[in-house]
Amino acid sequence: MPPPLDSVESPSVKATYVFHKGSPKPVPVRSVREALTIISSPEYKKKCGRMVLQTSEAEAEKVLEKLRVLDLSDDEQSDDGFKPPFPILSTMDLNVFSQALRVPDFDTCKKLICENLNYVINLNTDRPTILHQGMRANAFHLAAKIGFIDLMKHILKILVDIRKLSDLYKCNHPVSMAHTSNHLIVSFLTTPDKMGNIPSAIARKADETQTFDFLNALIHCLDKKNPIEVPPCEDFYELIELSNVVNKN
Template structure:
């Protein structure tokens, strides 16, 4: 039985500490009841168990008895203030009623409303999707704190649908929204920042790595299989994305690239996705938050080993404002070397400049301190045939 550790204080069912309990519900056909209810204080361990069973559900609680009830029955206290775990039954007093997590003020959408959202994602109706999910967060988050299902049967969530539709813009909207603590605070009417951060972490992992029913494929499988290179690039940019997950046929995303792709130039798309699913590296532009330091070209990094930018709390805070990639490690190191000491001249396309007229790189860096380094990097990215992303504050994202 996964019971509270000795350093928590339980008195008459009341949690007298700040401990959070994570209950994992596993359906009866997959559960060993000799182990008791699956209740953890370590969120990572709870997630590991939940991910091993595709039918499992995961939820955090303030009280142990609530987590135990959820772990055994898939719901909290369904029988009039009795905790029924299959191993014990106890009458709860008035002071120990289920008061753990706040319930959301939003009602779950009707099935036809979820179908409408799915069709909007498939058709690329970005404005409708954004307005809908912010008007009612339950379109993305179910009552069980898991991704809402937009298509029964195969059990597609919104990210499955966006990946299958090859729509990177809406896939990015979905991931950035469920990663936004303000969205989670809106969902629960709870201003606690730590609670919101914990929930976003769980939701992000579930959206990225939950397989569908039947083929057991994650959104990454969908994107790779349909040749959606931009979606693949987005998904693997998240360190939480598990590239090793295998589908019903024991194949990873890397083993089914472009199996369902159509259109021209499929081989080029396949090559790009293969590179993305390897250990990819990016070369960033680093700028001080207060602009007290000149911008610099940072060391190559990969999503699995993100850069440590602010080791010294007394130094100006550095942020990534643009990046080029993906590339393999050797290519990224070469790109950085050329970017730091580029040729004295580079050809920049401009309506006011003749095609063969060159611009001094040194001059550009000093004359355009806000975007000069980015302009050089963007031009080099074009020469190296790699993607280029810049952060635009008015959009609140990289584009």
């Protein structure tokens, strides 16, 4: 039986904790995978739950305390007092982005993503934003169907830049954000739509051969045993045309 999390004393060993703004204290869990399941639950989604990796509960408590004392004006607060990094988008807003994607209009898509990351990532759940509710389709599903590789590369470049991602999330915890980065990369590449098709399968069925090859190559760069805890291999960064590898745990 593995030792309790509280018995780990080595400063080099980090434990995984989850919490939301209403939590009395951080809750230790056994793995990042378990943490991701918890923060995806209805309660944690509603209260913007977060996962952190820290050497002790005291360190995790410091992170929670920072979340509690966020300086928010009344008109910026959600029901539980937490301010998401970007405003929540309406269905009409998402439709504008979807239309630009389908054109495809890269400059408009890039501009909208820069203004609000929620166009592609639901920051309350750390999941790809659903742009087509009926098909449960996110940006990668729609882009794969029309061979919009440039948009997919742009999104992936945001995801692998831990420093930029931390700024966007307003979360100054690189190790935790590195896991969020890996989780989002895996989600974009492997999440199926309502028909059970992941983006690479959609590209193949649409005869977008170049896009299929691109997505398939990216998937092969993921760690087979634990893609969420281990960053993609070096080839991944070459495929998205990024010379500097920035996703390092």
